[in-house]
Amino acid sequence: MAKLSTEMIDLLGNYGHIGFTFVAAIFIGLGGGIYLDEHFFDGSTSPWFTFIGLAFGIGAGFKSLFDILRTPAARTKDKDPEG
Amino acid sequence: MEHPILFISIILEKLGLPIPHGPIGNTLLEKLCEPYMTYTWFVMIFLVVVGKLTLSNIEMIPGKGQNFWELLIGGMYDFFNDNMGSELTEKLFPMIATFALYIAVGNLIGLIPGFMSPTSSINTTLALTIIVWITHHIIGLRAHGLGYIKHFLGPIPVLIPLMLPIELISNVARLLSLSIRLFGNIMAKETLLGILFMLAGAYFAPLPIMLLGVLVSLVQAMVFVLLTVVYFGQSNEHAH
Structure with a gap:
């Protein structure tokens, strides 16, 4: 039981924030693009930086996402070679 | 959502201090008397007093209180040591362990009727997250100097114009996701408990949610600390 719950917490800690980080990255890119369009260039470049920001x-x-998948694997590899 | 009963706010109101009726007060005194501020002070006082009471006389053969703290602090120390190396752990253990204790107690305190989690306000979680975020950049700059920028340039020099914005965006996304996840989970727990108390408090409807709340509180504190440690470790190690 103790092993199960530590494994559970480890999994939750490592992978539980995948969805949120993904969405946060998209919204920051989109927000940065909209800011560049509307406030920095005063709407003269209107849709372009929004789309570029969205793509980034x-x-x-x-x-x-790839970082999250890669990091715990690297950490467990360092920690115990058998596991 | 306004909490039904917050006993510190009631006491302060009896003392004649202005309690804001919205989430944010107008004057400085009202801002200082917001529930999340007063409950933050409460959690801090609680931790200090409990530490003082249980650790006032440290002995070779530990009693009950000292045993608990030795288990907790020792477990955290080993965990940090495994994940970010002994050098960083020596420097940063007090900070991260304080965060862990504060977040765990702050989350759990909201389960008691009459109390509120200070972490259910975005101001608290964002403050904690900004400290962590700035610290992990400082660690990186101190470890690598100007070479820290290599962390943001990607593996191949040709791809720098593509990778630099992507890395910067995903770095800022850490700030957002770390703060909003803690805030969202705890606020959801608090709101759900408040609604269930009002709807069917007499029939013990909030009890199962309280059970889940214990789990959510501990797991969110664990996740915050785990991610903090992972970020610190990442910014300390060499770029790929």
């Missing part, structure tokens, strides 16, 4: 945001989301 989605890219960042996938990148953080």
